[in-house]
Amino acid sequence: MTTPPTPDSASAIKAHRLRAGMVGMGMIFDETYRPFFEGVHERPLYQANFGVCQVALTAVASRTGKRAEAYRDAIRGRIGPWESFREPRSIEQLLASGVDFVCVATPDDRHFSAAKAAIEAGKHVLVEKPSVLSLLELDELDRLAREREVLAKVVYHKLLDPDHKKLRTLVADGDLLHVNNGYCTLLEPKSISGSQFAEWIRGRNPGTYVAVHYIKLIDFTFGGRLKSVQCTGQRGIVGPVDGPTWDSTQLRMIYQYADAREAAFDIHTSWVTPDNFPGYVEQEVQFRFDNGVWNGHSRKRGVECTIEGRTPIERKITMNNHYNGTFLEPWGERSQRGYGIEVLERFVREIAEVEFGGPGSERDQRLATARGLAYNDLSADRQTVAVVQAMEAILAKHAAGTPNCVVNVNGEHGGLVLYAPGCAAPEILYSGRV
Secondary structure, three states: OOOOOOHHHHHOOOEEEEEEEEEOOOHHHHHHHHHHHHHHHHOOEEEOOOEEEEEEEEEEEEOOOHHHHHHHHHHOOOOOOOEEEEOOOHHHHHHHOOOOEEEEOOOHHHHHHHHHHHHHOOOEEEEEOOOOOOHHHHHHHHHHHHHHOOOEEEEOHHHHOHHHHHHHHHHHOOOOOOEEEEEEEEEEEHHHHHHHOOOOOOOOOHHHHHHHHHHHHHHHHHOOEEEEEEEEEEOOOOOOOOOOOOOEEEEEEEEEOOOOOEEEEEEEEEEEEOOOOOEOOEEEEEEEEOOEEEEEEOOOOOEEOOOOOOOOOOOOOEEOOOOOEEEEOOOOOEEEEOHHHHHHHHHHHHHHHHHHOOOHHHHHHHHHHHHOOOOOEHHHOHHHHHHHHHHHHHHHHHHOOOOOOEEEEEEOOEEEEEEOOOOOOOEEEEOOOO
16 A cells, blocks of 8 residues: 655655747647646646656747637636747747747648757757658757757657557567568548648648658668658649649658668558548558568547437547547546647656756756657657658659659768659759768
């Protein structure tokens, strides 16, 4: 039986506070950051090495401020007071308000500028996937984070999916031997491209938006060295058939392993699945090994529920209760939890360990330990960003009339080099080593 703390011991527990700044107040904030900040407001973080840590959302930055004010009207005391800054100079004002760390959940082509400003100001940073769109941007953020001695991390919440953690466990323990090839698919409903993200998808593609989760899953779980990238796709639904906006993409990556064997991985993504599809998204993976096969399906692992007049539009027939779900607990409490929220808590715990987890003289050591976490540190994100940059370059060439390009990695001409059919001269996308 656990002995409750005495008044003297309870008063000796260390208490700290971290102030959070939020850049972007869209769907991602509403689904994950909002429930995290509301939950941690009610129950501060606790860990033996840093004690109690109160985490407060104290400032937000957005383009118009409309979503921020709507949220302020809706929270009804579930969170403490915070300031809202809107353009122009919203991020500058947020950084000047005294925050300790910044979360960036803007459209992906705005990640770099916001993250750079926050790191330059000496703030710890968490960026939604993909962290950035080029290796030069990644190099710059990593350099600045080391210079300013702060954490720079990226959200890959699917690495915390129980199925994906089990896959990695079986690989790490040697139960599944040597991956041979793999296939992943993630299909988003048309409402994603047609309404929720309609303002920023012009010239974009669903591969960068969602394939990146599986790129990281493959890179993190199986290791290996990225060798080449190919990509094609379809247009004509959310943009002109000959334009730069893509409905769906099919990406192929080739990896080589220490024994010189190669594996091909295909990732198919779309954001034009019919809205009356029975699930929120369609996610499926298959990985083949020397001694086994792993199959995973996000809908088939769950439940089915039909409600007259509500499914499948207002509420889906199949649901993912692992990612982020709202629940009525047996003891009567309402909660919202899942791996989409857990990944945010883990990041804040890493900050608390760095800042409060021991003597100040040992902060550098704690910082190095946190930076060594390959699942989320920008320094470990090179091959994932390399695939994103290669994919975007290939699709840009395709849209300009030159399909079927391939990007080779760490070859004789550079780290990322694009080869176009019928063109002898390669195009160097990144000269350094990936």
